[in-house]
Amino acid sequence: MQTISAPHVMQFPAWMARGAARQSDTRPASAPNEARRSFAKEAGIFTQGDQAQSYYRVMAGTVRTYRVLSDGRRQIDAFHVPGDIFGIEMGEVRSMSADAVEPVTLLQYRNQPLAELATDDPEFAQQVMGAMLQALERAQAHIMLLGRKSAVEKLATFLLGIADRLSGLGCVDLPMSRIDIADHLGLTIETVSRSLTQLERARYIELPAHRRSIILKNISALRRLDS
Amino acid sequence: MQTISAPHVMQFPAWMARGAARQSDTRPASAPNEARRSFAKEAGIFTQGDQAQSYYRVMAGTVRTYRVLSDGRRQIDAFHVPGDIFGIEMGEVRSMSADAVEPVTLLQYRNQPLAELATDDPEFAQQVMGAMLQALERAQAHIMLLGRKSAVEKLATFLLGIADRLSGLGCVDLPMSRIDIADHLGLTIETVSRSLTQLERARYIELPAHRRSIILKNISALRRLDS
DNA sequence: CGAAAGTTTGAGGCACTTCAAAGGGCGTGG
DNA sequence: CCACGCCCTTTGAAGTGCCTCAAACTTTCG
Numbered sequence: 001m002q003t004i005s006a007p008h009v010m011q012f013p014a015w016m017a018r019g020a021a022r023q024s025d026t027r028p029a030s031a032p033n034e035a036r037r038s039f040a041k042e043a044g045i046f047t048q049g050d051q052a053q054s055y056y057r058v059m060a061g062t063v064r065t066y067r068v069l070s071d072g073r074r075q076i077d078a079f080h081v082p083g084d085i086f087g088i089e090m091g092e093v094r095s096m097s098a099d100a101v102e103p104v105t106l107l108q109y110r111n112q113p114l115a116e117l118a119t120d121d122p123e124f125a126q127q128v129m130g131a132m133l134q135a136l137e138r139a140q141a142h143i144m145l146l147g148r149k150s151a152v153e154k155l156a157t158f159l160l161g162i163a164d165r166l167s168g169l170g171c172v173d174l175p176m177s178r179i180d181i182a183d184h185l186g187l188t189i190e191t192v193s194r195s196l197t198q199l200e201r202a203r204y205i206e207l208p209a210h211r212r213s214i215i216l217k218n219i220s221a222l223r224r225l226d227s
Numbered sequence: 228m229q230t231i232s233a234p235h236v237m238q239f240p241a242w243m244a245r246g247a248a249r250q251s252d253t254r255p256a257s258a259p260n261e262a263r264r265s266f267a268k269e270a271g272i273f274t275q276g277d278q279a280q281s282y283y284r285v286m287a288g289t290v291r292t293y294r295v296l297s298d299g300r301r302q303i304d305a306f307h308v309p310g311d312i313f314g315i316e317m318g319e320v321r322s323m324s325a326d327a328v329e330p331v332t333l334l335q336y337r338n339q340p341l342a343e344l345a346t347d348d349p350e351f352a353q354q355v356m357g358a359m360l361q362a363l364e365r366a367q368a369h370i371m372l373l374g375r376k377s378a379v380e381k382l383a384t385f386l387l388g389i390a391d392r393l394s395g396l397g398c399v400d401l402p403m404s405r406i407d408i409a410d411h412l413g414l415t416i417e418t419v420s421r422s423l424t425q426l427e428r429a430r431y432i433e434l435p436a437h438r439r440s441i442i443l444k445n446i447s448a449l450r451r452l453d454s
Numbered sequence: 455c456g457a458a459a460g461t462t463t464g465a466g467g468c469a470c471t472t473c474a475a476a477g478g479g480c481g482t483g484g
Numbered sequence: 485c486c487a488c489g490c491c492c493t494t495t496g497a498a499g500t501g502c503c504t505c506a507a508a509c510t511t512t513c514g
Contacts, residue, residue: 067371069454075371090360096367114356118345129341132359133317139366140323144294144302146373147413151502178461186374191502193462210511211461227296378470405493418470420494437479438493455514462509469502477494484487 035108039100045087047097052089054110055128058082061104062175065096066183076184078138079176081165085131102175146186149227154185155195156225159205163216173213262335266327272314274324279316281337282355285309288331289402292323293410303411305365306403308392312358329402373413376454381412382422383452386432390443400440 036059039045045056045063056063063080065087079101080086087098118125145157158181163172174181178189185192196214199205204222206215216222263286266272272283272290283290290307292314304323307313314325345352372384385408390399401408405416412419423441426432431449433442443449 067367069371069375071454073375075374077367077370088360088363090357090364095364114353115345115349118342122342126341129356129359130317132356132363133315136315136359136363136366137317137322139363139370140294140304142370143304143366143373144296146370147302147410148296148300183374188503189461190463190504194502197462227298415471416493417472417495421470424494457514458512460509460511462507464507465505467502467504469500471501472499473497475494475496477492479490479492481490482488484485 033110033112037106037108039104039106041100041102043100043104045098045100045104045106046094048094050094052087052092052094052111054108055085055087055089056098056106056108057085059105059107062101063098063104063106064101064176064180064184065098067096074183075186076180077142078135079162079180079184084134085128086135088128088132088135101180151185151187151191151195152198153225153227154187155192155199156204156222158185159199159214159216160219160222160226163214169216169219171213171215175212260337260339264333264335266331266333268327268329270327270331272325272327272331272333273321275321277321279314279319279321279338281335282312282314282316283325283333283335284312286332286334289328290325290331290333291328291403291407291411292325294323301410302413303407304369305362306389306407306411312355313362315355315359315362328407378412378414378418378422379425380452380454381414382419382426383431383449385412386426386441386443387446387449387453390441396443396446398440398442402439 037056039061046052048067058080060082063084063086064076065078065080066074066076068074077096078086089095114125117128145154149157159172160169162174163169166172166175176184178192181187182189182192187195196205196207199222200207202218202221204216204218204225206217208215264283266288273279275294285307287309290311290313291303292305292307293301293303295301305313306328316322341352344355372381376384386399387396389401390396393399393402403411405419408414409416409419414422423432423434426449427434429445429448431443431445431452433444435442
């Protein structure tokens with residue numbers, strides 16, 4: 001049984017606090033707090049360990065965010081497509097890296113105290129909150145995938161999800177390589193390839209020649225694998 | 228290459244919207260929006276599919292939140308200990324279940340529009356934001372664990388994390404069973420047990436008789452496994 | 455057209471699972 | 485206080501899904 005002692009003080013991001021000290025706070029308060037930025041394919045957007053001073057909304061392209069262990073093992077926690085917000089951090093330092101899977105256009109937002117944001121632009125504040133909750137929900141679904149699903153089930157779930165977000169079910173043009181998929185699903189590229197072949201042989205999907213687009217032939221069967 | 232079409236409209240939780248319709252909104256606006264609730268060991272707090280009308284802060288005890296696949300496979304996404312906030316949902320329906328690992332005391336908060344909360348009690352609004360970000364950060368770390376770590380590494384990471392949160396490093400009194408640990412780490416109970424034995428034989432930990440407390444003997448070695 | 459990179463396929467190995475049984479703790483009742 | 489039974493945990497043995505290593509194939513791009 002837990003002691004009934006005072007609950008730990010809840011941490012919260014320093015930059016959210018009203019009046020938190022920030023460098024380069026010389027911009028006029030009225031200036032739009034956003035900047036358009038573009039990145040080439042495979043370009044880094046930020047890196048584990050960087051100072052976290054802003055977050056982003058994807059306008060075009062696909063971004064991957066990931067962590068790397070000391071020995072090089074990589075885990076991609078999410079792909080971000082147009083409309084998604086990513087890069088909000090708890091601490092002052094990046095816990096993740098991000099880079100462009102394909103050419104990307106982003107809107108960059110400087111971190112800003114929540115109270116200020118809620119006052120200045122309540123609708124946008126809502127969207128930011130919503131983005132955080134959506135990221136959390138997706139992370140939780142991904143935890144289920146990684147912890148308890150087989151390789152084929154992982155692929156089925158992934159294909160349904162990415163198709164839905166990128167193009168609507170039916171056909172996807174995958175922006176990412178097999179390596180990226182493997183590092184997202186906790187598999188090796190060989191297992192990704194074999195599982196796709198397996199889904200193709202079962203007539204659940206079709207793999208056209210250039211290997212980057214995938215046609216979902218039997219969506220209800222894929223959903224069944226998705227449980 | 229992505230089309231540069233208008234980004235998807237960002238979803239956000241309906242209950243956050245100012246003026247969102249809510250049932251039973253007859254309570255006076257000034258009433259404290261919190262209620263103390265207690266649950267017995269193994270009691271359910273909410274279930275996948277329920278209406279999500281509130282969230283909780285743990286005062287005492289330990290809570291697990293989890294998803295279950297149609298065939299019964301379970302994945303515990305997190306354990307929540309005193310000070311933690313859990314149960315904030317994106318949609319109107321619970322995507323997770325929660326129950327008490329041991330006797331639990333909670334504070335229950337009704338969902339409330341963000342703008343209202345930010346005005347009424349900005350400090351608490353910060354804490355809620357912080358709780359969401361902390362949950363996200365932990366989920367991301369857990370994704371790395373599930374996707375890329377070996378069984379022994381998973382145990383090392385888990386023990387360091389839970390000890391730190393429950394009692395400070397050195398010694399933990401685990402509130403949860405091996406089954407819970409297995410379903411959290413994406414393993415079977417047998418593998419959990421074998422990995423603990425392995426850590427014990429390496430003199431990294433010690434397992435006293437009653438099997439529920441664990442002494443961390445070699446924290447730096449455990450951290451090395453944690454990468 | 456040729457080189458390079460990405461993907462698929464094959465063979466063998468290993469980490470973790472599955473199935474099975476034995477070994478404690480703990481509470482109850484004698 | 486000890487004996488009994490239940491449940492949780494540990495240990496063992498065999499199986500398997502995914503990984504590793506290796507090579508062939510395909511697509512892309514200079």
